Amino acid sequence: MILPKFEYKKARTIEEALEIYSQYNGEAFYLAGGTDLVPLLKHRLFNPKVVIDIKGIEELKTITKKGGNLLVGPNATLYELKGTPEIQEKLPCLFQSLDATSCETLQMRGTIGGNIMQNTRCLQYNKSLEWRTARGFCYKMGGKTCNVVLNAKACYSNYCGDNAPSLMTVDAKARIVGPTGEKTIKVEKLFSGDGKEPFTVKPGEILKGIIIPLKETKGAYEKLTVRGSIDYPLVGVAVTIKDGSAKVGVTGIGPCPRVYELKEVNEKEINNIADKAYEDAKPVLNAVLTPAYRKKMVGVLIKRVFKRIEKGGSR
Amino acid sequence: MDDNLKIVGKRVVRSDSYAKVTGSALYTADLKLPGMLVAKVLRSPYPHAKIISIDVSGALKVPGVKAAVSGFDAYGVKWGVFRYTQDHAMLPTDKVRYIGEDVAAVAAVDEETALEGLSRIKVEYEPLDAVFDPVESMKDGAPQIHNEYKNNINIHVHIDVGEVDKAMAKAYLVREDTFKAAGEAYAMMEPYAVVASYANGYLDLWMPNAGPHVRAKALSNLLKIPLNRVRVRHINSGGAFGGRSEVAPGDLVASLLTIKSGRPVKLVLSREENATSSRQVHDIVATVKTGMKKDGTIVAKDYKVIYDGGAYSSTGPIATSIPFYVYEECYRFPNVRYNGYRVFTNKGIRGMYGCHGRAFLAGNEAQMDMMAKELGLDPVDVRLKNGLTAGEMTATKSKITSCGLKDTIIEASEKTNFKKRWKKKEKNRGIGMGCVAIMCGFPMGFRSGSSCYVKINDDGQVTLVTGLVDNGQGNESMVIQVASEVLGVPMEDINLVNADTEVTNLDPGAYSQAAAYVGANAVKAACENVRKRLISIASEKLGVPESDIDLKDRIAYSIKQPDKRMPISWIAREAFFRGEPIVATGSFFPDIDFEREWVTRPWGQMAGTFSFGTSVAEVEVDYETGKIIVPRFTAAHDCGRPINPMAVEGQMEGSIQQAGIATITEGNMWYRGFLLNPDLLEYKVPLACDMPEIDTIIVSSHDPKGPFGAKEGGLTVRMNAYSAIACAFTNATGILFEELPLTPDKVLNLLEKNKGVK
């Protein structure tokens, strides 16, 4: 399958990347590992004029420790991050979600920045142009209504990133830089909740770094898939316990990951959160298992992760 | 000679593997011919629509587009495997019947230009009501997909042996269940591709295929070109599994385009096109009614099976029958009635599949275990009691010549401690067994046999010429091994020229399990004829009787006086001197009842022989998530004599993946006529991490007529592995499956519906 026509530009600095972006009036995509972007382009879901390769930007690559935080450049690959001792030792939930992402080969190419910023997915969206034309364009593609929830003027695609929920549970922040300056926001604030435009970042803005507090935590990640590798999560549940309180992140259902807080870790609280997350989850028939089942699994997996953590956390 | 084999029965390195591990093995998409164009196909966006007009002229105006065609450029000939199923125009001119159907095509200098060309083709359709469910499709008033087939019933196979109703009435225990299964994707790793090159009135074609000769014949008919001018060439094939048995629309498209443009044309389907527009596997609904005596003897079976055939007949009559036959070839059914319906729907075309029939077969076996449990019997005993033995006839009058069924049951159950574990099961764990038999070949008229031509070159090296084809299972290496055994020369001395219709002769192809039993038998016969000539000259030259001569390590020698010896190359040269080079042909034609017909006369000898197999699966069911884990899988297969045990194991292991683990992962998903998972991401081919610990047991049962006693290498596992999983699930949960695949959502649903069942 060939790609549509576009130009290729390699940026050496963030400024250069922003510059190219504006030169092309925003008809551009940043390219990190390309493992999310290239399939989308092959399917003609986007037709940019230019693809801006940001892998050459040195400052986006580094992983450093600074003032009790781990500063992660977005271009760090998932595989590199997984091998970082601080993550292995202190952030078991993140370690496990990294390890559960796609497969080893893709982890070695896919970056954490691209992983967070990956587009939402749907069985009726991630298809060839021919397939989608025959079906009629859906809401996310610029059509009038959703093709799954017929007549709905909304997009029910799923955000399937494995690592954003873990990052949310460890209170990670994202540094965003754009034409108008720089800001630091909580990872959860990156998500708009709108399947059509899943991110709050403005056109051209670059995710510059991820700030991860390095505290001792307990945690684990549970991912529901049909196969043991390659598959995106049908439901993913991340839990991190820190100083007696806990955070729960849920991914794979609906256009954004959700995060929940438990002031205390006890059975009642866990059940409460499991019930709440179950209520919040609104899956539709756009992934390979039934919506009712996926909804149910949100609660089941939350309880299960806590049990696993109690038992030491490993699978 | 049989018991003193030098190479047959050994774990030899396959002859084709060097090219494959070095990347030099060529597949169709790798070919590049001078001036070659790239083809692209315009496909139907409608599940069912009348074609009002097709105008390809716009495409021809795009610079770089060299040809554009539609069905109006073809000859109006329709393809069908049988005379009574000729309903597939390949490029339709009347109406389209599924989304993704080939409508028009262009050939251009590159892919971008071809795509541009496609966008300029104008097709006017008039959409028609469509039907996607076979049960709906059979109802009066459903949209009629082909005029010739009332109620969209493509094929009805009706078999009625004995007195089913009477026997059922007298049975001690009767049970009726309905089982469903989603159709699978072949998901062969190589997407379909074809290269066609037409020059001077000759058409050359390369494509992955499971039978070059039938392919050439079909194209000769479709293009009205004499058969000897349609030459299907040899090329490596990246898997077939039954999905490459028939001529494909792409073959016609590429042929028309090369004829029009005068340049070679390559068409490579995308993964999505391969899934939507080549072949798919039947969805099945099987109702199984069984009557048993108190001791577990099956007294009657009554079946109604509905096969969702998609838009065209394809191998219809065969597909509608095979699941039944592989079952009746395994067990004794004194009274049996089978009503199989293949029904048209507005979905992709369904073909034969190596694992065809899982709803029916797994349903039968799982139901048998439920009944056994009710009668206080165990699955092993019930299977042994009802299993056929050598010398018996099947219900539809096929004689079983050799039979290792009993051995496979016993070996598989002993290896897994089956009886004990089935009875005293651990929590959430289960063990299950599936049995089946496979015909090695089936009636295909004069195409049922194979023949081979062998020559010894002047340096003693051997050239084998046979129509036999390899889709990855190792057929090529197998016949080289057989020739090496007979001729006493190492495998590397043998050059195989095969599956090239210009020089090879008819062969049944690689889709009826006939490669070993028929194809290799022909090779063996030809080599034996050569061997006779070699020995005759050697006897004369060495002055010892023919009976004292053997061939080994490129040498003919006296068995009694081993120092009397001469190289085979000398014999070859001597023969050239005499003006009688050493060449020979040999053929094999199986003992089949050729009056037998799938619909009109479904009885008589089906095949020369049958293979047998038993699979045992162990499962763990997670009651919270519905996930099934398969920690261990054991398969025992009676393949006659294994020619290359390593290759047979490989087939068995692949089958455990493709039929066994697929039971919990694989199934096509649809939204009306749209295939929702036409890819390798959402269609779940099991990965290495999903595989169980595997034990393969090869049971040898020398077949009297098979080459060195061989029958077939591993297909039984492909047709019983799902049964083993389904039975193990039943053992673990006390519940019969309703629908495959047993994905966690379906499992959890079943568990909840049957709460309290033990």
Next chain:
Amino acid sequence: MKTVKVTINVNNEKIKLQVKPYETLLETLRERLALTGAKEACSLGSCGSCTVLLNGTPVRSCLILTPEVDGASITTIEGLKEDGKLHPLQEAFMEKGAVQCGFCTSGMIMTAKGLLNRNKKPSRAEIIKSISSNICRCTGYKKIVEAVEEASKKMA
């Protein structure tokens, strides 16, 4: 559209090329360099049949733009032989019967090579995890796992 100049080291040979900016590495290898060992089975990163080594690390070449690898080293299955001798992985795949139709084989071997590059003595579990990046439709993977084990032993 303007082409992009790249220099890549392919199987130890420095090659200068003018490629389309939107050309994938898989296309460059197969169409421009006639290295057809890497296969296109899905084109979307789902199967691994197009796996080659990029500076020693396995990548799916169908997801990489050739301009991205300017200046890098690429190893394909065709470049695995050393001094005309098969690599132990290639030998082991043959001897263990890990090859059937062969369409996944080059991707599998390159994935395994990537593993052995970073882990000389992988455990069976590590091998399984690593090759779970790739789909094989024929073998059930057992003999592939055995072949990788065998090769790592031979190389030790």
